[in-house]
Every structure is written in C-alpha cells, then in structure tokens.
Amino acid sequence: xxxxxxxxxxxxxxxxxxxxxxxxxxxxxxxxxxxxxxxxxxxxxxxxxxxxxxxxxxxxxxxxxxxxxxxxxxxxxxxxxxxxxxxxxxxxxxxxxxxxxxxxxxxxxxxxxxxxxxxxxxxxxxxxxxxxxxxxxxxxxxxxxxxxxxxxxxxxxxxxxxxxxxxxxxxxxxxxxxxxxxxxxxxxxxxxxxxxxxxxxxxxxxxxxxxxxxxxxxxxxxxxxxxxxxxxxxxxxxxxxxxxxxxxxxxxxxxxxxxxxxxxxxxxxxxxxxxxxxxxxxxxxxxxxxxxxxxxxxxxxxxxxxxxxxxxxxxxxxxxxxxxxxxxxxxxxxxxxxxxxxxxxxxxxxxxxxxxxxxxxxxxxxxxxxxxxxxxxxxxxxxxxxxxxxxxxxxxxxxxxxxxxxxxxxxxxxxxxxxxxxxxxxxxxxxxxxxxxxxxxxxxxxxxxxxxxxxxxxxxxxxxxxxxxxxxxxxxxxxxxxxxxxxxxxxxxx
Numbered sequence: 001x002x003x004x005x006x007x008x009x010x011x012x013x014x015x016x017x018x019x020x021x022x023x024x025x026x027x028x029x030x031x032x033x034x035x036x037x038x039x040x041x042x043x044x045x046x047x048x049x050x051x052x053x054x055x056x057x058x059x060x061x062x063x064x065x066x067x068x069x070x071x072x073x074x075x076x077x078x079x080x081x082x083x084x085x086x087x088x089x090x091x092x093x094x095x096x097x098x099x100x101x102x103x104x105x106x107x108x109x110x111x112x113x114x115x116x117x118x119x120x121x122x123x124x125x126x127x128x129x130x131x132x133x134x135x136x137x138x139x140x141x142x143x144x145x146x147x148x149x150x151x152x153x154x155x156x157x158x159x160x161x162x163x164x165x166x167x168x169x170x171x172x173x174x175x176x177x178x179x180x181x182x183x184x185x186x187x188x189x190x191x192x193x194x195x196x197x198x199x200x201x202x203x204x205x206x207x208x209x210x211x212x213x214x215x216x217x218x219x220x221x222x223x224x225x226x227x228x229x230x231x232x233x234x235x236x237x238x239x240x241x242x243x244x245x246x247x248x249x250x251x252x253x254x255x256x257x258x259x260x261x262x263x264x265x266x267x268x269x270x271x272x273x274x275x276x277x278x279x280x281x282x283x284x285x286x287x288x289x290x291x292x293x294x295x296x297x298x299x300x301x302x303x304x305x306x307x308x309x310x311x312x313x314x315x316x317x318x319x320x321x322x323x324x325x326x327x328x329x330x331x332x333x334x335x336x337x338x339x340x341x342x343x344x345x346x347x348x349x350x351x352x353x354x355x356x357x358x359x360x361x362x363x364x365x366x367x368x369x370x371x372x373x374x375x376x377x378x379x380x381x382x383x384x385x386x387x388x389x390x391x392x393x394x395x396x397x398x399x400x401x402x403x404x405x406x407x408x409x410x411x412x413x414x415x416x417x418x419x420x421x422x423x424x425x426x427x428x429x430x431x432x433x434x435x436x437x438x439x440x441x442x443x444x445x446x447x448x449x450x451x452x453x454x455x456x457x458x459x460x461x462x463x464x465x466x467x468x469x470x471x472x473x474x475x476x477x478x479x480x481x482x483x484x485x486x487x488x489x490x491x492x493x494x
Contacts, residue, residue, distance in 0.1 A: 102351030207243030350407025429493025
C-alpha cells in the first residue's frame with residue numbers, strides 16, 4: 001500500500017464530518033416550512049443532506065451510515081404530520097416500512113444475486129482463468145498488454161456483475177506480470193497497466209446493465225416511478241457503443257500521456273503460461289459455472305423477446321442452481337465470506353432513501369426549484385443533458401460510491417425531467433443517459449472502490465491518475481453530448 005495511504009492522518013472532514021452532517025440536518029428541520037413542501041418532505045431533505053455529507057467525507061462507513069439513515073427515516077419522518085391527514089402523525093411503524101421498502105425491490109434482489117455470482121467466480125477461479133486466457137492471446141508488446149487489460153475489463157463485465165470483484169481478480173494477475181517482468185515501482189508501464197484496469201471496468205459499467213450496482217439503483221427507480229423497465233439487450237444496444245468507443249479513447253490517452261518506457265516484454269508469454277499452468281486444468285466446477293453463466297447471459301440478452309422472465313428472477317434461479325447439492329458449485333460457507341454484505345445493506349437503504357424522497361414529495365419540491373433556478377423549462381433537451389451531466393460529474397468528485405450517488409440523485413433527476421416533460425423530453429431515455437454519467441468515477445482514486453483497489457498496489461500516483469482521468473472524463477462527457485445528438489436520438493431516447 002502506498003506510504004501516503006498508510007500514514008495519512010484523518011482529515012478534519014472525517015473527524016468532524018458526522019457532527020457537521022447532524023447539525024446540517026437539524027438546521028434544515030428547524031427552518032420555516034415552505035407552503036408547498038410537506039413537513040415530512042422537509043425532514044427527508046434534511047436526511048438526504050445528512051447522507052450526502054457523511055458519504056462525501058466518509059466520517060463513517062457506508063453500511064453504518066445506512067443504519068443511521070434507517071433510524072432517521074423511522075423517527076424523523078415518523079414524527080411528522082401525515083400528508084393526507086395533517087392532524088395525525090405518520091408514525092414510526094409506517095415510516096419504518098418506508099425505510100425498508102428498498103429491500104423489497106427487485107433490483108435489490110438482483111444486486112444480492114449478482115454478488116453471489118461474483119463470489120462463485122472467485123471461489124472457482126473462473127474469472128482469473130478467463131483473464132489469463134485473454135492476456136495470453138494479446139502478445140507481449142507493452143502496448144498490446146494495455147489493450148489486453150482493457151479487453152479483460154470488457155469481457156469480465158458480462159460474466160462478473162461486480163466492479164470490485166472484477167478489479168480484485170485482475171489486479172493480482174497484473175501484479176504477477178509486472179513482478180515477473182522485473183518492472184520496478186515507478187515504471188510508467190506498471191502505472192498505465194494498473195490505471196487501465198480500473199478505468200476499463202468503470203467504462204464497461206456503462207455498457208452492461210448487470211455490470212454495476214448503480215445501474216440497478218436506477219433501474220429500480222425507473223420501475224417504481226416510471227412504471228417501465230429496460231431489458232438487458234435494450235441497455236446494451238444503447239450503451240455498449242459508447243463503452244466501446246471510450247475503450248479506444250482510454251487506450252490512446254494512456255499511451256499518449258504515460259508512454260511506456262519499454263516496447264516489448266521479454267519472456268512475457270512464458271510468464272502468463274506459467275500462471276496458467278499453476279491454475280492446473282479446468283475443473284468440473286469451472287465448467288459448471290461457465291455453463292450457468294452462459295445460460296444466464298442468454299436469458300439476460302433475450303429478456304422481453306424470447307421469454308417473459310425478468311433479469312432478477314433469472315439470476316436468482318441461477319444462484320439457486322449453484323447451491324444445489326451435487327449439481328451446484330459452492331455451499332453457503334464458501335460464499336458467505338466472499339459477499340460484501342455492506343454493499344447489500346447500502347443498496348437497499350439507497351433505494352429506500354430515494355423512494356422516501358418521492359413519497360414525501362421532497363424530490364418533486366427539489367426538482368421544481370432546480371428547474372426554476374436554472375430555467376431548464378426554456379432550454380433544449382441537449383442543453384438539459386449537458387447541465388445535469390456536468391452537475392453529476394462535479395458532485396461525483398465528492399463521492400466514493402456511484403451507488404450512493406445514484407441513490408441520492410436519480411429520484412431528483414427523474415422529477416426534474418418530469419417537470420420539463422412538456423418540452424418533449426423522453427424521461428426514461430435521458431435518465432438512462434445521465435445514469436451513464438454517474439459511472440464516471442474517472443478523475444480521483446477515491447471516486448470509486450475499483451480505483452482504490454488499483455491505487456493500493458502502489459504502482460501509480462494520484463497525479464498520474466488525475467492527469468489521465470481528466471481528459472478521459474472530458475472525452476466521455478463530450479461523447480455523451482455527441483451520442484445524445486445522434487445515436488441516442490435515432491434510437492428515440494432523446
């Protein structure tokens with residue numbers, strides 16, 4: 001781990017962030033209540049402010065903050081007057097149901113199932129075998145190795161529905177390659193390899209619906225608010241071309257800004273072959289998992305066209321098969337230690353937070369004021385996408401989790417788009433496009449867990465990540481606008 005991480009003292013934000021969050025929440029609660037905003041909505045805006053502050057300054061862990069949010073909704077909203085019957089309070093029982101509503105959402109079930117699928121990949125080692133196979137076919141030129149890392153991020157996004165799990169799989173492989181080749185810390189080749197691991201996975205979070213939890217947050221809100229769904233193949237057709245183009249852009253940015261000091265790696269093919277040999281022959285469980293994964297991919301891709309089964313139900317059925325005696329590939333004891341339960345808790349509470357903002361009319365009130373302040377109602381659709389996209393990129397600089405960012409912002413964004421729907425805005429399509437922007441954790445290592453996993457290896461500096469991440473983010477933002485004006489408009493999403 002880099003020395004600056006291990007020796008860094010807690011910042012003032014971390015030391016006093018929780019106090020600031022609580023004070024900010026109570027100040028909002030104590031402000032005069034606007035006539036067009038229910039008191040419960042005002043309480044929810046205070047709770048949203050609390051959540052954003054603790055998520056930005058990381059004064060407490062995400063799972064711990066999730067439990068605080070549950071309690072605040074239960075008592076903060078529970079003691080507020082009912083919207084329909086102002087003479088009575090909502091009650092903690094009803095508010096607690098609101099706080100736990102996210103855990104009954106089908107998107108939450110999909111994320112939970114996806115984490116078990118990622119655990120199966122780690123238990124069997126299939127993800128590592130796929131990555132090594134791809135790297136073995138790329139060649140040993142330094143530039144080819146960078147292409148290989150980007151391609152691995154692309155391929156694994158189809159089979160491993162967890163960004164953190166994908167990067168955790170590839171990073172040890174890249175470390176092994178770097179060490180075997182005798183590349184020292186400080187090498188630009190090592191830096192671009194590690195940075196490319198993280199950035200490629202972030203890019204393909206956009207292209208594949210099941211690749212990231214934040215996509216499921218947005219899908220959940222789209223189902224609840226817009227009463228519609230986006231199939232796996234619809235998402236892929238819309239988003240994959242963007243990820244493919246940006247993967248090429250990523251390669252040229254990395255090579256141009258951090259040109260590798262070596263042209264070809266002697267003995268590179270032999271090193272990868274040695275790593276493959278150490279894995280041994282393909283096991284029966286790996287074969288089973290590959291068959292199950294391919295079947296799942298088929299059902300995901302053919303949703304709404306060849307069968308009526310939704311992605312969540314199909315994935316849960318696949319996990320059930322993995323646990324079956326003799327037929328399956330793992331047992332509960334194997335899987336439970338590989339699951340990030342904090343992500344599951346945060347995801348459920350994140351959906352609940354957004355739902356509560358909607359039910360208390362807080363999201364609508366915030367959206368109305370946002371539209372009025374920025375005069376969005378008089379702007380063309382492309383300008384609205386540009387403003388909201390830029391806003392999300394800036395606010396993401398303070399977030400270490402795209403899932404948390406989606407949970408806080410997507411309900412408000414949907415309300416904003418509904419507010420300007422008279423302009424002919426396709427609320428579903430533009431929400432999808434802005435969700436792609438939420439995946440842009442390109443600029444700082446702390447903007448995404450996958451970035452921090454790569455950064456913890458010590459093979460690149462914050463400066464190297466930033467000087468490659470800023471142009472990558474600029475190009476991604478410009479491509480969002482270009483696709484909005486052309487490809488996505490042709491598809492009817494804009």
